[in-house]
Amino acid sequence: xxxxxxxxxxxxxxxxxxxxxxxxxxxxxxxxxxxxxxxxxxxxxxxxxxxxxxxxxxxxxxxxxxxxxxxxxxxxxx
Numbered sequence: 001x002x003x004x005x006x007x008x009x010x011x012x013x014x015x016x017x018x019x020x021x022x023x024x025x026x027x028x029x030x031x032x033x034x035x036x037x038x039x040x041x042x043x044x045x046x047x048x049x050x051x052x053x054x055x056x057x058x059x060x061x062x063x064x065x066x067x068x069x070x071x072x073x074x075x076x077x078x
Contacts, residue, residue, distance in 0.1 A: 052062065 049059065054062075
C-alpha cells in the first residue's frame with residue numbers, strides 16, 4: 001500500500017503537468033491574439049495611407065516631408 005506522501009507527490013506531479021498544459025494553451029492563445037492585433041493595426045495603417053495619398057508619388061512626397069521634419073527636430077534638439 002502506498003503511503004500518504006507518495007499519493008501527495010503523485011497528485012502534485014499531476015497538478016504540475018496540468019498547469020504546464022494550461023500554460024502552453026494560454027501562450028498559444030496569446031500569440032494568436034498578438035498576431036490578430038498586428039494584422040488589424042497593419043490594415044489600419046494601410047487604410048490611412050490609402051486615404052491620405054492617391055498616388056505612389058504623392059505618398060513618397062509625404063514620407064519625404066515626414067523624414068525631413070524628423071531630421072530637423074533631431075538637429076534642433078542636439
